[in-house]
Amino acid sequence: MQLTYLIRRLAFLVFVVWSAITLLFFLPRLSPINPVRERFAELQRSTGWAPRDLERLVKVYEVKFGLNKPLHEQYLEYMGSLLRGDLGYSIMRYPRTVGDLIAQALPWTIGLLTVTTLLTFAIGTGIGALAAWPRSPQWVKGMVTPLVVLAAIPPYLLGLLLIYFVAFRAKLLPMGGAYTLGRFAEPELSMPFLLDVARHAILPALSLILSTVGFWALGMRGMGVTVQGEDYVTFAEHKGLDLSRIFYAYYVRNAILPQVTALALAFGSIVSSGILVEYLYGFPGLGSLLNAAILANDFFVIYGIGLITILAVAVSMMVVDLLYPLLDPRIRYTRA
Amino acid sequence: MTPLLELRAVGKVYTRGVFARERVVALKGVDLVIDESRPRIIAVAGESGSGKSTLGLLVLGFLQPTEGAVLYRGKRVDALRGAEYWRFRREVQAVFQDPFAVFNPFYKVDHLLQVPIEKFKLAPSRQAARLMMEDALRAVGLRPEEVLGRFPHQLSGGQRQRIAVARALLLKPRLLVADEPVSMVDASLRATILESLRHMRDAHGVSILYITHDLTTAYHVADEILVLYAGRVVESGEVEAVIRAPKHPYTQLLIDSIPWPDVSRVWGAAPMTKRDGTEARANTGCRFAPRCPAVMPRCWQVPPPTYHLGLRRAVACYLYEQEAEKFNPAEPQCMAAR
Amino acid sequence: MELALDPHAPVTQPSQLTLVLRYLRRNPSLVVGVLLLLFLVGFGAIGSLLIDTSTRAYPLAAPPVQPPSAQYPLGTDRDGRDLLAVMVRGVLLTGAVGLMAGTVGIVVGTVVGFLAGYFGGWVDAVIRWLTEVLMTIPPLVLQVIVASTIVDKNKVTIFTMAGVASVLAWMGTARMVRAQVLSLRERAFVSMARLSGMGDLEIIFRELMPNMLPYLAASFVGAVMGAIGASFGLEALGLGPVREPTIGMTIRWAVYHSAIFNQWWWWVLWPVLALILIFASLALINRGLDELANPRVRRTE
């Protein structure tokens, strides 16, 4: 039973991933922006000068990238190259390849965003659960509101304020970047380097945590409240179970279901959720890469990063689906 | 005369999955007739997974059979429309096992009573509705002022189940499906609730399908009994007869394990093989064969047909093949099960 | 639906108003939240009456970069907008964008989630497929492309903004509602409701929906906040109604002109304050609704 379910879920995953990739393939084509011309536009904007025969050059490179072919042919070719593990070239940064760009950015995004997402989830859910628990002191119950209010400040602005006060005025932490520039030629696996990276990651992480923890708390409190007063909780209390046991095993576990779903989604969206913060702090992750690619409609980079996020979301949602019955036995794979 | 409700060779197979289908046979070849003119309490007994709850859901119209048909006043339940549908909906009611889950925690308990009054337009005014509710509550031994306006979690399990019974009363159904109505209720209240079921039969002429795993209460409350095993009716008849003289080896085992207040009886004298859930699928014949102390080679091949041993007695076991031949009424008038 | 009152109240009940007031006294979150919201709406409404926001909230209405003074109580920005007028109009515009997009998101999400969870089968399969596919695509890609292709650049209004912001606002809600319905619909009270003659829609709205209220309220607050956030993102990318003095645009301009670094504090303070008030009122209302919607919580207080 479990195995067939797993197989069917995997089939669904493949189907979803394929659908999403297909949709993503055609979406940017709706935009009027021509990435090849956009590359020359970028050149013009930054230099005030551009080739005199722009349209001819655009055509030449359209042929190079195969953009002159009918869309369905391009689609088939792209799917074919994906199956070979080839993500193609960046149009804006030709001859740099998409695989190359992603390989450089991915570890940074995973490092920063995974840690902050987990931290935010843990802190927010914890606070939310405590806030919904009748035995919590009043100040704990009241904590959600200020956290939500903090989420009101756009992360970008919050980041700017942090940079201004913490980094610029107080000079406590670096203003941006991922490691001390000029000190390391390139990333390396050494203690000084990792410590340096950690020091640089504090402010971006703080911006991310502060600006989203309120939502987690809000969500968890909302669900925690519905668990409150369920007979099994009352029963557990009367059984004389240890309070912390009641809190975790009965309270948190029964209220956490939607939170876990949200966590899966948050994982999938770590690339896009970090865009502004990565951008602001000059953090060399996928977010700022995606941002630049979208603005320039650099198809293949969008596709490449899209592929990663699609896989991330789809897989994490599948994992949640598989974990659901463990968390909530009321949901079964089959209903008799 | 058309019976109130009739099950004709009803079978239910659960399938799931869009690509890979997996089949679970919950019911197979069940016949049942409920006659309005002779309200009786019919117990459906069996262990969990025997298909007794599926039977209840089929009767209530919540599930559609995959084989055979469920007929209400001669018409298929799933084909009922308009006034006929509403009549069916009101006349076939239920009391469920969990006296808390039937209450929507969002509403006061009044909700459970108000909704049917409103939907079936049972009362002309709010006052009339209120009076109706109070009457129904009193009829099950509750004091309306103690329960009305309360939330479900503020009442005891017994109170809640009695409200559920009161709700059924209110609707004046012709058939009540009572799915394990006392299994989650304090022992002290069981009698009250069972009594109110009997009262419904006697005073209001309601037929009751009493679904239970507990033969004791079945024996006390029911007129007839159907014993289900793995989706099949293995034995049926007047409750007195079945309990006193069980025919089918499975029924015998069940009755053997009832703790009768009789010191001379030895419990569990007959050997009972542990059920592991796979044997039912493993053979094409009698589902009970793997556990049966009297199993014969043919049991493994073809499932035994139902043999009628009397006017109201039937059993599905080869042991009674010859006995059944002796009984050959011109017109088999087994009331409930054929 | 009955709003629950004190269960132990005597049979002779006081007037409805007294009860409401009595209840509100026990639910300060709701009161403060609603008051805050009223204040914001009042600020916008009365402000619009007193100040000609159609000119004063736009550039060249005042001298550039004036700190707060008697003439310009909240100061002016670098393009010569009177920040008082900007805040009046911005609160209304931003609120409108959030409410519109949030409402669309929650309504669509709830409907879709209920359909999927309640009916199951192929309805569920299709909806799950659709949401799962849409959820996996980076939201920014969708929004930017929708905004830059479908929206007519010359007529970017707060309505189109709300439309773009709500494109994705429904999916989170849908998925969570589905999960909840899956769990709720197994409960016996749904069967009971059907036996009582309720149809599918009625069961969804009368039986299941109320139990989802705390969550839906939280989700609505989330959707409104999310929509405001999404509109801010679009504005940051130049895809918003660039001329309109929404809170997001105001912050955007302040950031663009390095208001923090230049120590033009008033240009940052007011829009942030406005956002904080908006979010605080929503959060408090949300908390109040929890208590209102869930009788069990009330019992414990």
Place this chain on the structure above:
Amino acid sequence: MKKEWGGLVFEPAPLTDLDKRGVEAVKPRFTRRQLLRASALASLGALAAACGGGASPEQSAQPEPAPTEALEPIPGVPSERPRAPINLKEVPRNRTLIVNYGGAGGQFTNQGITNPWAIGFNHQEGNALLWEPLFYYSVFANREIPWLAESGEYNEDYTELTIKMRQGAEWSDGVPVTSADVKYTLDTLIENDALSYHAQVAEAVKEVQAPDERTVIIKFNKPSPRFKFEILSLKFDTGIPILPKHVMEQMYDVVAVPGDDDMVHSGMFNTVQTPQQKVFDLREDWWGFKTGFQKKPDVERVLVIPISDMTTAAQRVVNNEVDATIDMRPSLIRSVVEQNPKIITHTGRQEPLGYVDWWPNSLWVNTQLPPYNNPDLRWAISLAIDRDTIDRFAFNGVKLTTIFPYPEYETLKPYLDRVRARGEALGVGRFSLEESAVRMQRAGFTKDAEGFWVKDGQRVNATIHGFEVIHADIAPILVEMLRRGGFEASVNFGTDAFQRMVDGQPGLYLYGHGGSLIDPYATLELYHSRSSQPTQAGIGGSNRFSRYNNPEFDRLVDEMSVIPPGDARLFALFEKAMDIYWGEMIDVPLIQWLHRIPYNTTYWTNWPTQENPYLNGAFWHYTFPLLVLNLRAAA
């Protein structure tokens, strides 16, 4: 190599169309580093992947002799070999020049693209230090600086240019730079239509000869008096560097090779690039030092770090973390100067805190598209703009508005002064809503209930397309002014703004002129009808949004094209051309573009300023090496 990485290779297949180009299809061999980087994706260890090192060239200038492998070694281009970890040598802060510039979203995405012919190449982020031209030109000093060339002389009728190469110039692999390299560079530009100077060079050049190692003779199709300046000289962002023939010839496609950190070059720096930083270290063995052509500069290392946010860039320079950064908004540069006494600008610590760039901005329109095809309407727009208010709001009161599509440079001043009075007499730059209304009425417009001009039930679509990063200063103010003048204006800072300009869609385009520097010809050439494609067909070239078509104007431009800069005949032609430009109001001239660059003198002095204008201070221009050679370490 590939097998070592478990067969997971993200290297794209070579573009098939490349093979058709007639370039010899040699197997791609230049993927060493990108292959390794990509393989890191496959190897899981998240952070470790990026940190795991791999193959990289040593910092030593002299590339090691290629190890004998299965692959046939290519001279000058080391074949694939395991990358040793890069160890940067220690360079003290006071010998390091740190500039904050470029990137996208706080990171470089074009790191390692050091091949100037790849379209992903950007000379602005330090790569100008790798490549050298025949000549440099400094506009502020108004001086040509021969570099790889010693001299370049035209013949009398400007149909032939003879260039003498400098003795002793070398590529970084020790091969001498010769006339063959110049010939190769120009010939490739003529042949390969994927190169951005292809059209200009192919149009002008008939033949390139290299009679001996030190002589290049370029023969032109017609008199080309501006070829040396426009093409062969590096100044601002234009001109071509010379590329190494012996390396480029080995490439299967000269535009498809990134180049990486070890591309053979002739400049005085070597580079190591990551998304976070581009490091340029001085080459002790640069030919210019060996030959005594230049003295060793104080700068031993240049560090280019990407910009994430303008405010952060400002804070970095105030905190002495960087020595110079991108040009700033007027209010920001003032704050920067106020917050750190060590920071100066081109004009010291006085307004306007910057210098005029070569990119004056206009409001452009598609002159073929109704209602913008009517000069009266274009004039009405110009008259509705109050330029004093723009100066007051956007530029701290500094007068930056202009009536010219030209930067007011010393080189151009004589021309501009000649026509200034004519322009003012015509009313260019005047603010008068009454006159604007008269023009609109003449064009057949009436005002509707809301006060907007209407014709045939249509309002004028006055959406201003522009770029937020550079135009947010001025666009909102312009919108308000135009609305007051009865034009339904709004702003589009969207991602599609440029595309709309190129497509010639309705509305106004806020954009600059990348035109003239030393004489008025180049700007006028932007309005020549040969680049006036109909709407939707795209534009013929850069900055040609006007699609202006006027045979009389074309004649004037054609005539000027064969007259060398400085020739007196240009004046009369220029006057006539400007009469047409202003009379027709082809575009609405608006503002001069200012570069407000903060120079931090904590570590480095002798920045180019008003008092010492040896160069324009934009370190992102091709003339960066000249800046580096002139900077002095602070005492």
